[in-house]
Amino acid sequence: MTKVVHVAAGVIHNTRGQILIAKRADDAHQGGLWEFPGGKLEAGEAAESALIRELQEELGITATHLSPLIQIRHDYPDKSVLLDVWTVTAFTGEAHGREGQPVKWVSPSTLSDYQFPAANTPIVTAAQLPRRLLITDAEVSVELCLQKVTEALHLGIQLVQLRQKDWRVEQWAAAVPRMAKLCREAGARLMLNSPPDLALETLESGLASLADGLHLTSRQLGAAAASGRVTDKHVGWLSAACHTDGELRLAEQVGVDFVTLSPVLATGTHPEQAPMGWEQFEALVKNTKIPVYALGGMNDGDLPESVSRGGQGIAAISAWWPSQN
Numbered sequence: 001m002t003k004v005v006h007v008a009a010g011v012i013h014n015t016r017g018q019i020l021i022a023k024r025a026d027d028a029h030q031g032g033l034w035e036f037p038g039g040k041l042e043a044g045e046a047a048e049s050a051l052i053r054e055l056q057e058e059l060g061i062t063a064t065h066l067s068p069l070i071q072i073r074h075d076y077p078d079k080s081v082l083l084d085v086w087t088v089t090a091f092t093g094e095a096h097g098r099e100g101q102p103v104k105w106v107s108p109s110t111l112s113d114y115q116f117p118a119a120n121t122p123i124v125t126a127a128q129l130p131r132r133l134l135i136t137d138a139e140v141s142v143e144l145c146l147q148k149v150t151e152a153l154h155l156g157i158q159l160v161q162l163r164q165k166d167w168r169v170e171q172w173a174a175a176v177p178r179m180a181k182l183c184r185e186a187g188a189r190l191m192l193n194s195p196p197d198l199a200l201e202t203l204e205s206g207l208a209s210l211a212d213g214l215h216l217t218s219r220q221l222g223a224a225a226a227s228g229r230v231t232d233k234h235v236g237w238l239s240a241a242c243h244t245d246g247e248l249r250l251a252e253q254v255g256v257d258f259v260t261l262s263p264v265l266a267t268g269t270h271p272e273q274a275p276m277g278w279e280q281f282e283a284l285v286k287n288t289k290i291p292v293y294a295l296g297g298m299n300d301g302d303l304p305e306s307v308s309r310g311g312q313g314i315a316a317i318s319a320w321w322p323s324q325n
């Protein structure tokens with residue numbers, strides 16, 4: 001059996017909203033590429049302690065606030081790694097390349113301009129994604145929906161999935177440009193769930209090109225996988241709704257950037273589905289490389305649980321959808 005090298009790496013944020021990347025030495029494994037600083041665990045060492053030690057050695061900083069972001073198991077031709085990636089939101093000291101390596105603070109949206117090792121693709125996505133994903137409530141008018149999303153953006157929501165199953169074409173066409181503008185101005189991203197002009201064969205939608213990407217229902221995911229189409233970049237991000245390990249495999253096959261996994265807990269919106277619970281959520285997350293939002297019965301209080309189980313965070317409708325009054 002191949003030995004898997006366990007590596008701890010940090011997506012380090014500064015107070016200006018930037019992320020630190022470092023360049024790997026030319027003669028190192030995956031040399032000359034950019035990386036998230038970190039290194040191999042020593043015998044008996046926990047990932048979090050290893051990361052704190054590596055960041056001290058490589059950058060001269062002491063990480064003081066860390067939370068798990070994503071775990072990626074990747075096989076290079078010459079070696080297998082388990083990348084245990086953490087978000088570092090607070091540290092002391094001034095980060096500098098203590099081993100002579102170039103280091104750079106960059107804005108999250110420009111991360112895709114840098115060349116990283118192949119294993120890093122989902123890490124870059126995870127680094128750009130927030131912890132909370134708002135899904136809009138289906139039964140509202142365009143105006144009410146815009147108003148509620150505005151309120152949610154004020155609450156700090158940074159990712160919105162527009163899911164208006166009952167809207168007509170005209171309503172979609174009227175809402176999307178305005179919603180996209182609202183989100184852009186708040187620094188948030190907008191995903192469209194089943195826009196009326198979606199062409200499943202090509203995974204394209206003119207409306208989605210006004211937004212940041214497209215969200216596939218599990219049925220659409222199945223159809224996209226069956227058509228044998230693998231995205232190599234249609235319109236921004238591609239996300240999908242998954243409920244089983246099989247659907248997570250389909251999402252990987254299609255090249256989906258992130259998923260929701262549901263129902264984790266019991267939820268009033270889908271009372272007929274039995275919740276999988278946190279243990280099953282954790283097991284399914286462990287078996288995929290894609291960032292996963294827990295969905296179903298989620299409230300802000302569930303966020304730490306999702307993160308500790310390996311999730312990207314939580315997705316919800318009602319939690320950040322102030323009730324009508």
Ligand SMILES: Nc1nc2c([nH]c(=O)n2[C@@H]2O[C@H](COP(=O)(O)OP(=O)(O)OP(=O)(O)O)[C@@H](O)[C@H]2O)c(=O)[nH]1
Nearest residue numbers: 007009028029030035036037038039040081117119120
């Ligand atoms: N630190 C880090 N390593 C990564 C990333 N992506 C990735 O594939 N790796 C791989 O994970 C392994 C980590 O190695 P490392 O070179 O940082 O380990 P280290 O700091 O302990 O170095 P050393 O071997 O010089 O003591 C390498 O094989 C590297 O190619 C990443 O973003 N950050």
Ligand SMILES: [Mg+2]
Nearest residue numbers: 037038039040
């Ligand atoms: Mg290192």
